[in-house]
Amino acid sequence: DAKTTQPTSMDCAEGRAANLPCNHSTISGNEYVYWYRQIHSQGPQYIIHGLKNNETNEMASLIITEDRKSSTLILPHATLRDTAVYYCIVSNRGTGTASKLTFGTGTRLQVTL
Amino acid sequence: DAGVIQSPRHEVTEMGQEVTLRCKPISGHNSLFWYRQTMMRGLELLIYFNNNVPIDDSGMPEDRFSAKMPNASFSTLKIQPSEPRDSAVYFCASRGGGYNEQFFGPGTRLTVL
DSSP: OOOOBOOSEEEEETTSOEEEEEEOTTOOTTOEEEEEEEOTTSOOEEEEEESSSOEEOSSOEEEEOTTSSEEEEEETTOOGGGOEEEEEEEEOOSOSTTOOOOOOOOEEEEEEO | OOOOEEEOSEEEEOTTOOEEEEEEOOTTOOEEEEEEEETTTEEEEEEEEETTEEEEOTTOOSTTEEEEEEETTEEEEEESSOOGGGOEEEEEEEEOSSSOOOEEOOOEEEEEO
16 A cells, blocks of 8 residues: 555644645555544544545545645534544555555644634 | 444453454444554554455464454454553454445453553
8 A cells, every 4th residue: 555644733723624634645546545533542433535536525525636646634614523633544445355454643633622 | 233343342461361352343344354553553454354254464463363253243353372562452343345444343452461
């Protein structure tokens, strides 16, 4: 799997949008960008994934640059419950023997009042 | 669905003892993953199964660790003999679809004295 680079930590005020960047300059054509988060003492939670188009679901939006070398996860209205470590992971589709996730150190997002 | 179920949630044992961690994946999911998380090494994939068959065990640290999946609804991770450096949170995750959306259990916190 290609490697990713994320800032170590970020702060965000409650109610504001949280924009979490991720660089994945060595991503290959068949690899997807996945985002997970881990709230303290819990197992990681899937958020969203994308290939090249922007994606949105009930939790977040994912913006992928046209060259696919970077992406941004957007939490439109952050709440205190969004305080967590956010992992950006590049992986293939999810089938076959190479379909595993490699977690890095992620970005620790602190949402404050 | 109850999600991925892990037991026990906490385990304290003495060095040299055998430890067995258990996981029940989400019904219908055909892939199962075992991870270990420590402060020093982060979240590491130990082994994963597809259709009950071990696919990649390259993350298993040594012969003291073994994992089995006798059927689609149950898996075990065994450490024998246990050592203090095995102290960690062990997560089980399952996946059912064609993408890498994994559902994680609550984890087992293992302390080896």
